[in-house]
Amino acid sequence: MVDAHGVTLTPGLIDSHVHPVVGDYTPRQQQLHWIDSTLHGGVTTMISAGEVHMPGRPRDVVGLKAMAIAAQRWYENFRPSGMKVHAGAPVLEEGMVEDDFKEMAEAGVKLLGEVGLGTVKDGKTARQMVEWARKYGIQSTIHTGGTSIPGSGLIDADMVLETDADVIGHVNGGHSALPDDQIVCLCENCSRGLEIVHNGNGRAALLALNTARELGQLERVILGTDGPAGSGVQPLGILRMVAMLSSLGDVPAEVAFCFATGNTARQRALDTGLLEVGQAADFVLMDQAQHAPGKDILESVRLGNLPGIGMTIIDGKPRSGRSRNTPPARRLPEVVSGPG
Ligand SMILES: [Zn+2]
Numbered sequence: 001m002v003d004a005h006g007v008t009l010t011p012g013l014i015d016s017h018v019h020p021v022v023g024d025y026t027p028r029q030q031q032l033h034w035i036d037s038t039l040h041g042g043v044t045t046m047i048s049a050g051e052v053h054m055p056g057r058p059r060d061v062v063g064l065k066a067m068a069i070a071a072q073r074w075y076e077n078f079r080p081s082g083m084k085v086h087a088g089a090p091v092l093e094e095g096m097v098e099d100d101f102k103e104m105a106e107a108g109v110k111l112l113g114e115v116g117l118g119t120v121k122d123g124k125t126a127r128q129m130v131e132w133a134r135k136y137g138i139q140s141t142i143h144t145g146g147t148s149i150p151g152s153g154l155i156d157a158d159m160v161l162e163t164d165a166d167v168i169g170h171v172n173g174g175h176s177a178l179p180d181d182q183i184v185c186l187c188e189n190c191s192r193g194l195e196i197v198h199n200g201n202g203r204a205a206l207l208a209l210n211t212a213r214e215l216g217q218l219e220r221v222i223l224g225t226d227g228p229a230g231s232g233v234q235p236l237g238i239l240r241m242v243a244m245l246s247s248l249g250d251v252p253a254e255v256a257f258c259f260a261t262g263n264t265a266r267q268r269a270l271d272t273g274l275l276e277v278g279q280a281a282d283f284v285l286m287d288q289a290q291h292a293p294g295k296d297i298l299e300s301v302r303l304g305n306l307p308g309i310g311m312t313i314i315d316g317k318p319r320s321g322r323s324r325n326t327p328p329a330r331r332l333p334e335v336v337s338g339p340g
Pocket residue numbers: 114143144148169170174
């Protein structure tokens with residue numbers, strides 16, 4: 001039992017786009033405990049867009065299937081600091097056939113890594129593989145925009161539309177965005193998820209947001225960090241996206257929080273991200289930050305300030321107390337009794 005002391009309750013935030021490797025370690029920036037730090041930023045669920053930073057990542061079909069299945073298992077069996085990490089997201093490589101997707105799905109793989117990070121770089125092949133994945137219940141996402149690291153490539157609007165993955169991964173680029181007309185084209189010419197990431201282009205993020213709003217389709221907007229990345233790990237990345245889109249994109253704070261909770265949950269068919277009976281008990285208790293301007297937490301976020309996080313709860317268990325990463329909250333919740 002928790003006495004919230006009047007602070008705000010939200011669903012646990014969801015990072016729709018991360019690149020985990022193993023446990024709470026990332027070789028990308030040689031960091032330990034980046035997932036624990038992200039929990040302190042209010043995120044309770046992470047979705048892998050591919051374990052692409054694994055040193056020596058196998059590119060052959062047998063090897064990539066084995067790693068995908070193993071990665072799904074090692075994050076299912078071990079939740080760093082309680083974080084729910086949906087991982088085991090293989091990157092498409094040439095030579096994969098329908099049976100490979102069937103085999104992985106039967107073994108528990110539910111996601112594809114970003115299409116375009118492997119050797120499959122043409123829309124026709126990618127679309128065929130995405131359709132096979134979908135047939136067996138595996139969700140797909142596609143890298144959108146310029147090259148991220150050596151070995152990746154440009155994925156333009158034509159290829160994104162031809163591939164027709166479930167989520168248009170980092171529609172604002174990761175790092176480099178597509179030209180404005182192509183971003184607008186993607187928003188207008190399909191109904192797939194529009195993922196905006198911290199590791200992308202901020203101006204392009206606002207363009208995608210404004211286009212989605214003009215189309216009356218804000219429910220398509222979901223948020224990710226794309227971390228760990230060249231830009232580092234971003235423990236407060238999702239909160240910073242919420243504050244940035246709310247303040248510069250002129251969206252009410254409570255709507256911007258939906259981009260990082262219910263929108264993602266619905267698009268990705270998760271049992272979290274909504275405060276409803278029957279959903280997982282994944283919560284964040286947060287309050288206006290000390291000395292941050294605004295008459296309340298919503299106005300403070302809309303002015304571009306981060307909230308202060310006082311507690312995270314995953315599956316009904318408190319997992320972290322006062323955040324070591326956000327500015328301190330004005331008021332803090334308190335555990336008043338435990339089970340039994
Ligand atoms: Zn990418």
